[in-house]
Every structure is written in structure tokens, then in C-alpha cells.
Amino acid sequence: MTAVAEPEIGRARLRKEDARLITGRTRWTENIALPGMLHMAILRSAHAHARISRVDVSAAAAAPNVVTAFSGSDVAETQGTLACAWPVTEDIVMPTYPPLAVTEVRHVGEPVAVVVARDRASALDALELIDIDYEPLPVVRDMEAALGEGSPLVHADAGTNKSYTWIFDSAQAGSGGDVAAAAQEAEVTIKQRYVQQRLIPSSLEPRSVIVDPTSGDWTIYSATQIPHILRFLLAATTGTPEHKINVVAPDVGGGFGGKLAVTPEEWIAFAAANRVGRPVKYTESRSETMVSAHHGRDVIQDITLYAKRDGTVTGLDVKLTANMGAYLGLVTPGVPILGAFMYNAIYKFPAYRFECTGVFTNTTKTDAYRGAGRPEATYAIERTMDELAAELGLDPIEVRRRNWIKHEEFPFTTVATLTYDSGNYEAATDKAMSLLGYAELRAEQEARRAADDRVQLGIGISTYTEMCGLAPSRVLGALRYGAGGWENASVRMLPTGKVEVVTGTSPHGQGHVTAWSQIVADRLGVPFEDVEVRHGDTRIAHKGLDTYGSRSLTVGGIALVQACDRVVEKARTVAAHLLECSTDDLEFADGTFRVRGTPDAAKTMGDCALAVFAAHNLPDGVEATLDADATFDPQTFSFPHGTHLCAADVDRETGEVHIRRYVCVDDVGRVINPMIVEGQVHGGVAQGIAQALFEEAVYDADGNLLTGSFVDYTIPSAVDLPTIESDRTETPATSNPLGVKGVGEAGTIASTPAVVNAIVDALRPYGVRDVPMPCTPERVWRAIRSASSQEVTS
Amino acid sequence: MARISLTVDGVTYTDDVAPRTLLAYYLRDQLGKVGTVIGCDTTNCGACTVLMTDADGVPRSVKSCAVLAVQADGRGVTTIEGLAPDGDMHPMQRAFHEQHALQCGFCTPGMIMSAVDLVADNPDPTEDEVREGLEGNLCRCTGYQNIVRAVVAAAAEMRGAGAAPSTAEAPAKPAPEPAEVAS
Numbered sequence: 001m002t003a004v005a006e007p008e009i010g011r012a013r014l015r016k017e018d019a020r021l022i023t024g025r026t027r028w029t030e031n032i033a034l035p036g037m038l039h040m041a042i043l044r045s046a047h048a049h050a051r052i053s054r055v056d057v058s059a060a061a062a063a064p065n066v067v068t069a070f071s072g073s074d075v076a077e078t079q080g081t082l083a084c085a086w087p088v089t090e091d092i093v094m095p096t097y098p099p100l101a102v103t104e105v106r107h108v109g110e111p112v113a114v115v116v117a118r119d120r121a122s123a124l125d126a127l128e129l130i131d132i133d134y135e136p137l138p139v140v141r142d143m144e145a146a147l148g149e150g151s152p153l154v155h156a157d158a159g160t161n162k163s164y165t166w167i168f169d170s171a172q173a174g175s176g177g178d179v180a181a182a183a184q185e186a187e188v189t190i191k192q193r194y195v196q197q198r199l200i201p202s203s204l205e206p207r208s209v210i211v212d213p214t215s216g217d218w219t220i221y222s223a224t225q226i227p228h229i230l231r232f233l234l235a236a237t238t239g240t241p242e243h244k245i246n247v248v249a250p251d252v253g254g255g256f257g258g259k260l261a262v263t264p265e266e267w268i269a270f271a272a273a274n275r276v277g278r279p280v281k282y283t284e285s286r287s288e289t290m291v292s293a294h295h296g297r298d299v300i301q302d303i304t305l306y307a308k309r310d311g312t313v314t315g316l317d318v319k320l321t322a323n324m325g326a327y328l329g330l331v332t333p334g335v336p337i338l339g340a341f342m343y344n345a346i347y348k349f350p351a352y353r354f355e356c357t358g359v360f361t362n363t364t365k366t367d368a369y370r371g372a373g374r375p376e377a378t379y380a381i382e383r384t385m386d387e388l389a390a391e392l393g394l395d396p397i398e399v400r401r402r403n404w405i406k407h408e409e410f411p412f413t414t415v416a417t418l419t420y421d422s423g424n425y426e427a428a429t430d431k432a433m434s435l436l437g438y439a440e441l442r443a444e445q446e447a448r449r450a451a452d453d454r455v456q457l458g459i460g461i462s463t464y465t466e467m468c469g470l471a472p473s474r475v476l477g478a479l480r481y482g483a484g485g486w487e488n489a490s491v492r493m494l495p496t497g498k499v500e501v502v503t504g505t506s507p508h509g510q511g512h513v514t515a516w517s518q519i520v521a522d523r524l525g526v527p528f529e530d531v532e533v534r535h536g537d538t539r540i541a542h543k544g545l546d547t548y549g550s551r552s553l554t555v556g557g558i559a560l561v562q563a564c565d566r567v568v569e570k571a572r573t574v575a576a577h578l579l580e581c582s583t584d585d586l587e588f589a590d591g592t593f594r595v596r597g598t599p600d601a602a603k604t605m606g607d608c609a610l611a612v613f614a615a616h617n618l619p620d621g622v623e624a625t626l627d628a629d630a631t632f633d634p635q636t637f638s639f640p641h642g643t644h645l646c647a648a649d650v651d652r653e654t655g656e657v658h659i660r661r662y663v664c665v666d667d668v669g670r671v672i673n674p675m676i677v678e679g680q681v682h683g684g685v686a687q688g689i690a691q692a693l694f695e696e697a698v699y700d701a702d703g704n705l706l707t708g709s710f711v712d713y714t715i716p717s718a719v720d721l722p723t724i725e726s727d728r729t730e731t732p733a734t735s736n737p738l739g740v741k742g743v744g745e746a747g748t749i750a751s752t753p754a755v756v757n758a759i760v761d762a763l764r765p766y767g768v769r770d771v772p773m774p775c776t777p778e779r780v781w782r783a784i785r786s787a788s789s790q791e792v793t794s
Numbered sequence: 795m796a797r798i799s800l801t802v803d804g805v806t807y808t809d810d811v812a813p814r815t816l817l818a819y820y821l822r823d824q825l826g827k828v829g830t831v832i833g834c835d836t837t838n839c840g841a842c843t844v845l846m847t848d849a850d851g852v853p854r855s856v857k858s859c860a861v862l863a864v865q866a867d868g869r870g871v872t873t874i875e876g877l878a879p880d881g882d883m884h885p886m887q888r889a890f891h892e893q894h895a896l897q898c899g900f901c902t903p904g905m906i907m908s909a910v911d912l913v914a915d916n917p918d919p920t921e922d923e924v925r926e927g928l929e930g931n932l933c934r935c936t937g938y939q940n941i942v943r944a945v946v947a948a949a950a951e952m953r954g955a956g957a958a959p960s961t962a963e964a965p966a967k968p969a970p971e972p973a974e975v976a977s
Contacts, residue, residue: 011963012963013963014891014892014894014963015891015894017899018890018891018896018899019891021896021899021902022874022883022887022890022891022896022899022902022903022906023829023874023875023877023878023883023887024827024828024829024830024873024874024875024903025829025875026828026829026831026899028828028831028900030828030831030832031822031828031831119823120819120823121812121814202934203898203900203934204833204839204841204898204900204901204932204933204934204935205831205833205898205900206832206833251899252898253831253898253899253900254897254898254900254934254935256934285834285835286833286834286835286836286839287835287836508898509897509898509899509935510897511897675894676894678894679894679897679935679936679940680897682936682937682939682940683897683934683935683936683937684937685937686936686937686938687934709834709835709836709838710834710836710838710839710932711836711838715932715934717928717929717930717931717932717938718924718925718926718928718929718931718933718938718941718942719925719926719929721937721938721939723921723939723942724937724939
């Protein structure tokens with residue numbers, strides 16, 4: 001008999017993934033070298049909008065070491081269009097998206113021509129020899145200008161720059177009242193315009209792809225979050241038989257949504273490899289990433305909130321203008337729609353209307369970036385709740401309390417039609433306030449205001465929830481998304497008692513190998529060390545929908561639990577046969593089947609695995625395997641929540657912001673590995689702070705990206721970020737057997753409004769009501785100046 | 795082509811390189827030292843950081859994308875792959891593992907090499923000094939907090955000051971246990 005093992009779930013297990021990563025024994029796509037492999041370089045448009053009148057690649061093709069060179073016109077007949085999987089409305093304008101531009105370029109950085117050479121340097125050198133004549137066309141960079149009369153058109157044949165308008169109205173949906181009526185009866189109206197600046201996901205590993213067309217199949221190595229979706233779409237858009245394509249996502253160095261894409265570069269490498277019949281590798285430079293990989297956010301938000309004077313919100317009206325960029329990427333139109341269900345956040349708003357218009361401009365396309373739609377929603381509502389509090393002279397936490405769903409009211413169906421399964425906003429908020437010392441800091445703030453200190457203290461609040469765990473397939477279908485949201489897992493019991501797990505999720509830093517091992521160890525009663533987790537190779541993991549939208553644990557983890565349970569049930573039949581008893585007589589604990597009342601009569605999972613392997617003595621009709629797989633489709637989304645508090649010192653003379661304390665209490669339900677969860681929170685919060693304070697992708701009027709490298713696009717370094725004081729409450733999800741919720745995006749969703757609320761809170765006595773993001777010292781200083789000059793003139 | 799001779803992770807190499815070849819590409823493409831990675835083209839990210847001996851033979855961290863291979867002639871280079879003997883781990887590597895100082899791990903080789911240099915200069919750095927010292931290395935996953943903890947912990951171990959024994963579990967965090975709350 002073995003001692004009862006400590007449950008693996010809940011342990012801060014160190015990661016199995018680390019050993020190779022900290023010793024440099026890694027397999028990034030760029031590290032892979034195949035026999036006969038060639039290198040590809042891409043010539044990109046220097047114009048934001050131009051007609052291509054002539055391309056001549058002959059000099060490049062004749063250059064030393066160059067095997068082939070080609071341009072869009074050489075593949076025009078075969079290249080078709082890249083796919084957008086989320087046509088959000090029936091009448092959406094969805095232009096053709098050629099991987100290589102043929103007659104027209106529509107943003108700076110768009111691929112125009114290609115060189116394939118023996119080595120990278122030769123390929124890059126030969127790009128210089130490509131001759132292109134461009135006829136510049138008028139450029140439209142600004143979203144609102146693009147919707148105006150007489151604007152230049154990004155896609156002339158579409159006749160408009162509007163891609164779609166998507167509307168949700170609670171009165172029509174039957175989930176709430178009419179916002180127009182709320183407007184008429186409102187005692188208080190708060191109108192705000194917020195601008196979600198354009199961001200660049202910026203995983204540290206640039207995108208990279210190798211296409212190997214030798215040996216009769218196509219093997220594609222790609223630094224992608226979505227090997228399964230890439231395989232499917234490559235087959236669907238190129239006509240290549242799907243069963244002849246294998247996609248491998250080896251070690252992948254971060255994604256954040258930036259690798260949730262089927263890229264032009266993947267398609268071009270595929271075409272190039274087919275052309276030369278040899279493996280072709282393409283790894284982008286960081287400058288190429290910045291200008292050509294998809295961006296995120298870039299949404300104008302017009303928010304109108306209606307309330308009574310006691311702080312009760314009576315209606316919310318949201319109008320978005322969302323920049324699609326020049327083309328629609330994999331889920332571009334759907335990103336703001338993911339936010340549509342989150343503007344009402346944790347609150348019991350009785351009426352809600354949402355309208356989003358997607359707009360084409362001559363800029364790099366936007367698409368998913370960590371949080372995708374939900375950070376925007378959370379920012380807008382949490383900023384607006386602070387403005388309501390200020391208008392009514394209430395503490396911002398009190399205004400939230402008067403509107404939020406109380407813990408005894410779960411499950412709660414919101415005005416946006418979602419049913420939140422569980423939550424406890426009171427507990428998370430109380431804990432965060434106590435960790436921060438909220439009352440003491442308010443007292444200090446009062447004193448510093450009274451003293452008219454040069455450096456003022458602000459306290460920013462963000463009480464967020466989000467919808468993640470993407471997603472119930474039926475809901476996705478109803479939203480016109482092209483795929484489902486299920487996930488698959490399989491569990492193979494090896495004859496030695498070791499366990500091989502295959503997951504359809506595709507981790508790129510999240511630690512699935514470790515967390516999945518913990519789940520399996522508990523479920524099968526085998527040692528943590530005896531579990532190996534395989535992923536990211538479509539020949540091993542046949543079925544899967546990959547990793548994004550904080551879905552891997554809440555969907556893939558549940559598939560894994562179901563597969564484990566099936567293995568146990570198969571083993572139970574074998575154990576009962578071996579022990580000559582009925583399956584009903586067996587109890588299963590710690591990986592061992594024991595006969596009730598006769599605990600010495602026992603068979604372990606390993607015994608059963610070996611018995612099945614030998615197959616000498618199995619019950620009639622029982623298959624000689626314990627292996628099982630399972631596909632899980634969630635019935636609902638996952639709703640993590642929490643309260644983030646930011647205390648910031650703001651220098652009124654320099655505009656500098658210093659985050660003095662950052663406290664967050666997140667409720668992500670049951671936790672598999674608290675160390676990994678805390679790491680996800682740290683990283684998520686850091687990216688949210690980065691949006692609040694540092695990052696912005698900026699174009700000039702001609703459509704040139706001015707922030708085209710890490711010199712100008714300033715992702716924070718260690719000195720820029722505070723120590724994050726993180727803690728948790730634990731309200732288990734009732735929608736899945738593990739009680740888990742997603743955590744990957746929560747920190748990013750929560751933190752941006754906490755920081756900006758703190759800045760505005762610090763400066764409110766000086767007339768500041770908003771600071772546009774990123775709140776650089778210059779922007780803060782200008783906001784102070786502009787507020788004080790308005791006070792003087794009014 | 796220019797002929798260079800150098801020692802990388804204890805092995806001596808003599809090679810002909812194009813004068814424009816960056817050390818990062820020489821290490822990766824000619825020596826197969828792919829543990830050293832390249833994350834940008836403007837020397838901002840630090841992912842390619844290695845140690846290279848200076849004129850006095852003292853190892854210093856350099857961004858190998860900002861050094862020409864010919865500048866490494868006659869020098870000794872240590873990459874993440876040569877930081878510890880095979881099968882062993884440098885205290886900095888171990889600390890990164892134990893403090894969960896990496897997620898995707900792409901910045902990690904450069905981060906560890908910079909941190910080793912930082913601790914060589916300042917054997918007992920404060921958290922703020924670590925943050926300052928690693929300013930040239932970008933990480934997009936961790937928010938740096940656990941990296942800072944790891945460097946402080948490794949520095950303590952390297953000073954021989956109360957090195958924590960290696961365990962299979964993360965060290966207990968001072969923060970209180972999460973409260974169970976009713977749903």
C-alpha cells in the first residue's frame with residue numbers, strides 16, 4: 001500500500017518546460033535546419049497605398065546564390081485569398097486578401113516580391129535588385145476620415161471603407177430595457193470618448209516558418225499559436241489535401257494573440273517551397289514584425305452612461321469605430337464584438353445598446369491582442385464608472401457596489417445575455433482594499449490635496465470580469481464565427497505505467513505540460529513525473545483548436561479530465577477481471593483499484609496497463625487498450641474576475657507618473673498551479689500597464705509606421721514596471737468539473753483602467769477628467785495645462 | 795572573408811567569416827550555437843546577450859547582434875549553452891527555474907547571461923539595482939518580477955549566503971493563502 005499522495009492540483013510545481021529553455025537546448029522554428037533548406041526574404045511595400053505598375057525580379061533572380069525570385073503577378077492565378085474566419089454580419093465587406101500584392105498595395109509593409117537563396121544574407125542582398133514602379137494613390141489613415149464623404153477608398157471596388165456595422169440592443173434581444181428610454185429618464189448622463197491606441201503584440205520571438213515539401217507531404221514548422229487552424233486553412237485555401245499537410249509548432253516564444261493568425265508569410269513560404277521543391281525558411285526581422293504582423297486595439301469608443309443621482313446606472317450606450325487596417329485577418333472583425341458582451345461588466349445595468357462599425361484604412365491590419373475586445377470594454381466602463389462617481393461625489397468603490405451583482409445573486413444573466421456562473425466581487429474588492437490600505441491612502445491623498453503638493457496621489461480602481469474559455473461552439477456559430485470552440489485530449493497508458501498525454505492546445509509559454517501533468521497525476525493516481533504531455537504537432541495531436549482566449553485549461557483541461565476518467569473506467573473493468581470481482585466492488589484511489597473490505601486485493605493503473613499490453617487474460621469483448629480520448633465543448637464561457645488597485649504619484653510639473661503600489665486580487669476559480677497563475681497575472685498586468693503608460697503604434701499622415709522598431713515602440717523594461725502585489729480569492733466555477741476559470745488575459749484586461757483611473761484621480765482637483773493613452777509625461781503635462789487654461793478662461 | 799580564431803564555450807574555432815557577419819549569426823549559423831537567439835534588429839531586446847572576454851580577459855556581457863564576428867577574434871565567448879557543464883546548472887539558471895522567472899523562455903538565455911554579468915559586478919544587488927542592471931533585456935511574458943527575484947536569489951547563492959536547497963516546488967510566497975469564499 002502506498003501512502004495517500006498529496007493532491008497535485010493546487011501545488012506550485014516547478015515547470016517541466018524550463019530545463020531546455022534555461023540551458024539553450026531549445027527548438028525554436030528559427031533553430032531548425034533541414035537538408036537542402038533555402039532561405040527566403042520578402043520585399044515589402046514602402047507605400048501605404050499605390051498601384052504596382054511594374055515589377056522586375058530578373059536581376060534578383062540572377063544574383064549569386066539566388067535560386068528563385070518571384071512577385072505577386074507570378075502567383076496571381078494560384079494564390080487566392082487569405083481567409084477571414086469571422087464575417088460578423090451577413091453584409092460585411094470582406095475584400096480579397098492576396099498574400100503577395102499583385103496590382104495594388106494598401107499598407108506599408110505589404111509583401112510584394114520574394115527571393116529564395118542559399119543563405120539569408122544572399123536573399124536579403126538580392127531584394128535590393130528588385131525593380132518596382134509604384135503609382136502612389138491617396139492614403140487614408142484616420143478611421144473617421146475614412147468614413148467621411150469623398151474619402152480615398154482602401155478597396156476601390158468595395159465602394160466604401162466601411163466593413164460592417166454590428167449592433168446589439170437589449171430591448172431587441174429581450175434581455176433588458178430600451179436605452180433611449182433610459183436616456184429620457186436619466187438624472188445623470190456621463191458622455192465620454194476614449195481612444196484605444198493601436199498596439200503591437202510583440203512576442204519576443206519573431207514569427208518564423210519553414211515549409212518542407214520533400215518526401216511527398218508538406219511539413220510546416222511555424223512559430224504559431226494555432227497549428228491546427230493553420231493546417232485546416234492552408235488546405236482549404238490552397239487546395240492541398242489536408243491529410244498531406246502536417247503542421248508543427250515547436251517551441252514558440254510567446255504569442256499574446258500576435259501568433260493567432262494564418263499569415264501571408266506562411267502562405268508565401270508554402271508557395272516558394274513548392275516552386276523550388278526544397279525546404280524554405282523565412283524568419284522575419286523585428287522591423288518586419290512591427291510593420292507587417294497584425295496590430296491590436298485601435299478603437300474609438302463613444303460611451304454614454306445614464307444613471308440616477310443615487311448612483312444606480314439605468315442604461316449604457318456604446319458606439320465603437322474599430323480600425324480593421326487594410327485587410328481582414330483571421331478574426332479581425334470579431335475582436336471588438338468579443339467586447340460587446342463585456343461593457344456591462346460586473347454590473348446590473350437594466351438597458352444596453354452596442355454598435356460597432358469596422359473601418360478600412362491604409363494601415364497594417366488589426367487582429368487579436370491579449371484580451372481582444374475585453375480590455376477595451378473594461379477600460380471604457382471602469383473609466384466611466386469613475387466619472388460617474390466623481391459627478392455624484394461618491395467614492396468610486398461605492399458607485400461600483402451600488403451596481404454590481406452581489407455574490408448571492410449568481411448565477412446571473414446579464415443585460416448582454418450572458419449567464420455568469422459564479423463570482424464574489426465583494427470578497428475580492430474587500431481583500432484588495434485591505435491589502436492596499438485603501439482608507440489610509442485616501443487620507444494621505446486628502447492631505448496632499450489640501451497641501452497642494454506638486455506630486456499628487458491618485459488611487460485607481462478596476463473591478464473587472466471577462467468572458468474567456470473560448471468557447472461554446474453554438475454561441476460561436478450564432479456569432480457567425482467559422483469554427484467551433486471545443487477541445488480534444490487523449491491519454492495513452494503505456495505498458496510500463498507511464499502516461500503519454502496528447503492535447504489539442506498549443507502552449508507558447510503558458511506551462512501546459514506542467515499543469516496538465518498535475519491534472520493527470522491526480523486523476524489517474526500516477527506520479528507527476530510519470531506523465532509526458534505532447535502538443536503542437538498535428539501528426540501527434542490530430543484534433544485540436546489551439547491556444548488563445550484563455551481557453552486551454554477551461555476547455556482543453558476539461559477534455560483531459562474526461563479522457564482520464566474514461567481510462568480509469570476501462571482499467572476498472574480489467575482490474576475487476578484480474579481481481580475476480582465485480583466492478584461495483586472496486587474503489588479507486590491513488591492510482592489503485594481495491595476490493596472493498598479486502599484492501600490487500602489491489603491492482604494499480606500500471607498493473608492494468610501491463611495486463612492490457614500482454615492481453616493474455618482480458619475479459620471477453622474487452623479491447624486490449626486503456627487509451628481514451630475526449631472532446632469537450634463548453635456550455636458557457638469562463639468568467640474570472642477581480643479587483644485591481646493602483647496607487648500612483650503624479651508630478652504636476654513634469655507629468656511623470658510613478659506607480660507606487662499595484663495590488664490585485666484575482667478570482668480565477670480553482671487553481672491548478674498557483675505559481676503559474678501568479679506568473680500569468682504578473683505578465684498580464686505588465687502588458688496592461690504598458691498600454692496605459694508606454695506603448696503606441698503611430699502612423700504619419702502618409703501611412704508610414706513611425707514606431708517601427710523597439711527603439712520607438714517602447715515595450716517596458718524592468719525599470720519601468722512596479723512590483724505587483726497579487727493575491728486571490730477562490731470562487732470555483734460551477735460550469736466545469738475542475739472549478740477552473742481562465743487567467744491568461746485577466747491581468748491585461750484589468751490593469752489598464754486601474755492605472756489611468758489613478759492618474760485622473762490624482763489630477764481631478766486640477767480639472768483633469770481624462771488623459772489619452774499612453775499617459776506619457778508629455779500627455780499628462782498637456783492634460784494638466786489644458787485643464788488649467790480652461791479653468792482660467794471659463 | 796576574414797579569418798578569426800576564438801573560443802566558444804570552451805571549444806576553439808578558426809573560421810573564415812564575411813566581415814559584415816554579426817557575432818550572433820556566426821554563433822548560430824556557423825557554430826550551431828542556437829541557444830543564443832535574436833529577438834530584434836536594433837540591439838534593444840538583449841535576447842542575444844553572451845559573455846565575451848574584454849582586452850584584459852574579463853568576461854563581459856555583450857549583445858552579440860551588436861558585435862561583429864571579427865571583433866571576437868582572439869576572445870573567449872560563453873553562451874547560455876556553455877554557462878554550466880553538461881547536465882549541471884549555473885546558480886542563475888537554477889534560480890530562474892525555481893523562481894518561475896520564465897514563461898515562453900525566448901528572452902531567457904540573454905536575460906540569464908546579463909544577470910550573470912550583473913552579479914559579477916555587484917554580488918549583492920538590491921531589487922532596484924537588478925531592475926536597472928537588466929534594463930537592456932526585454933521580456934514580454936513575466937512582467938520581470940520573478941526575474942528580479944531570481945537574480946537576487948542567485949546572487950545570494952553565489953555569495954554562499956544561505957542558498958536555498960533545490961526543491962521541486964516553488965518557494966513559499968509570503969503572501970497569505972487565498973481565502974475560500976462562498977459563491
